[in-house]
Amino acid sequence: MRLPTDDKERKKIRIKQCFLDYFPDAIVDVAKLSWHANEQHNPGTVPHWDRSKSGSELDSLLSHLMDAGELDADGFLHDTKVAWRAMANLQKRLEDVNYDLPSSELASELASELNEWEDGQLYD
Numbered sequence: 001m002r003l004p005t006d007d008k009e010r011k012k013i014r015i016k017q018c019f020l021d022y023f024p025d026a027i028v029d030v031a032k033l034s035w036h037a038n039e040q041h042n043p044g045t046v047p048h049w050d051r052s053k054s055g056s057e058l059d060s061l062l063s064h065l066m067d068a069g070e071l072d073a074d075g076f077l078h079d080t081k082v083a084w085r086a087m088a089n090l091q092k093r094l095e096d097v098n099y100d101l102p103s104s105e106l107a108s109e110l111a112s113e114l115n116e117w118e119d120g121q122l123y124d
Contacts (some may be wrong), residue, residue, distance in 0.1 A: 007058060026080075027084075029077070029080045030083050030084050030087065031050065032074050032080075033080050033084055033119045034049075037084075040074075045112075049088070054088060057088045057089035057092065058085070058089055061082055061085035061086055061089065064078040064079075064083050064085065068082060095099070
């Protein structure tokens with residue numbers, strides 16, 4: 001998603017105030033996990049999301065959610081991995097939608113896709 005070019009609309013999206021300031025510790029922990037995972041899966045490379053090694057976000061999210069509150073073998077909380085997987089899933093979903101639609105149309109499109117997903121029609 002790109003930020004709007006219109007000044008009034010752009011000022012409504014307060015990334016620092018409405019995201020960074022809300023979850024500073026969580027964001028730092030997810031960033032640490034991202035670096036750690038990059039070293040594990042792509043050692044010595046500039047940190048990047050290798051999507052070929054990350055495909056089952058919701059299954060992995062639920063697996064880590066079952067162990068929420070506990071440390072994983074690598075020393076990270078399963079909760080941190082839940083957050084990472086949630087963000088990865090959200091990023092992919094947002095990339096799939098048309099940002100030019102008015103918000104009511106966008107909501108209808110997302111609801112329709114969710115119904116298809118729940119019915120097993122999407123992602124087969």
